[in-house]
Amino acid sequence: MFGRLQRSEKITMNVALLLLAIIWVVPMVYLVSYSLEGDGGANYGDVLSLKQFPRFLMNSFIVSTSVVVLLLITVSLAAYGFSKLKFPGDASVFAICLIGLMIPPVAMLVPLFQTIKTFHWINTYMSLVGPEVAMVIPFSLLIARNAFDEIPNELLEAAEMDGSGAWGKFVNVILPLAVPVLTTVGILAFLNSWNQYLFPLVFINKEAMLTVTMAPKFFIKEYTSDYHKVFAALVLITIPIVILYIFGQKYMQRGLTSGAIK
Template identity: 85%
Template sequence: MFVRLQLSEKLVMNGLLLLLAAVWVVPLVYLVMYSFEGGGWANYQAVLSLKQFPYFLMNSFIVSVCVVALLLAVVSLAAYGFSKLRFPGDSSLFALCLIGLMIPPVAMLVPLFHTVKAFHWINTYMSLIGPEVALSIPFTLLIVRNSFDEIPGELLEAAEMDGSGAWGRFFHIILPLAVPVLTTICILTFLNSWNQYLFPLAFINKEAMLTVTMAPKFFIQEYTSDYHKVFAALVLITIPIVVLYIFGQKYMQRGLTSGAIK
């Protein structure tokens, strides 16, 4: 049952929301203001004039798109199996997959480095794609599986009676109905991959293979640092993901709430 809020309750709630928003907005405003100090637009021109900057953008875009595509394929198939197919040990295997939610990425850095080195992936795109996909599976699998659980089993039973196989039910019923949650996964995964700093720092030592999050370090030297240009680089890095979030916000809200009501 929904309860109509009183005016005082609305004012208190809106005040708390504004306070929470200020916690996030104030640092962003400071970031933009500080990026213009010293040289103004020249700070941004200095970042854009870096000869490596186009390569940084290209590398980040390639890695992010590949991570999204690979993760979407793996998670959608896995969620379909855990949600709509029954096999021995499915609950135990799903619980085992969720263990990754309790392990921070920093704790996995050393074993990941040895794994990447064993596969000869150092200074390659796979050193950034593989670990990112692996560490993103637990959370995204949980969201997609809960969304798939909302799809009525009667639809799949009707399709099976019409002669549709497991693959046919997946492509013609599951995927069309799961567009909101899959879109949410794409946006979240792209944002996380674009903002990834740890893996390029650990697995990449060639300038031509670095991602856009490494651009600020070119303005931090051993004895001198130009933090105005560093802030300008951070603003430029943030623009694509802010635009992506603005256009995909409604899909994210719908996808994240799917599976919440049974």
């Protein structure tokens, strides 16, 4: 069991957290201040008036939402199987799934490109959704399975006595209790997908299919670049995910600590 923190330990922890906060806040302050230099607020107006910008926003929203939906379906079912439906070799299969945590996305870029090209997904939403879901499954499955392990088996046994099968126990018992961790998985997946730069850069060459992270490059020309507008675009891209985190941080804290204490 954890004991109460001493006063000196609380002060040390708060100072450390303050320093970490400063490290994160200073770049954001610089980003916003630099985006207001030159033409000031007009930089934001120029970004918003970019005719492709609404399309980029819609593409990012479609891709990120699709990633979240597919990921939650896949991870919730897989975590339920690994946690509550024991089968021969389940530990080995789970370990194989976690190998993805050790492989950086860049290392998978060439085989991913060949796969997407084979399926004729170039310049489609699936070229962004499929790889993104595959890349975030290992970590999402890890935290979801740990949370599912916390759910008492007695609840499932009681549901079975009431006539529920495997699917009924999943829908009526597991899912309602797994809302915090699944919300965490969804928020993290949305943030990661929204900020994705590599996949749109490699898999999309059609302007109408680009995502919002590609917007800054429209202000970087071959011989001249307006970096004030680039920074303004970066600020606008950041706003939706900051809002999402503010409203979802309560669930994220609960979800990330699920399975931490047995």
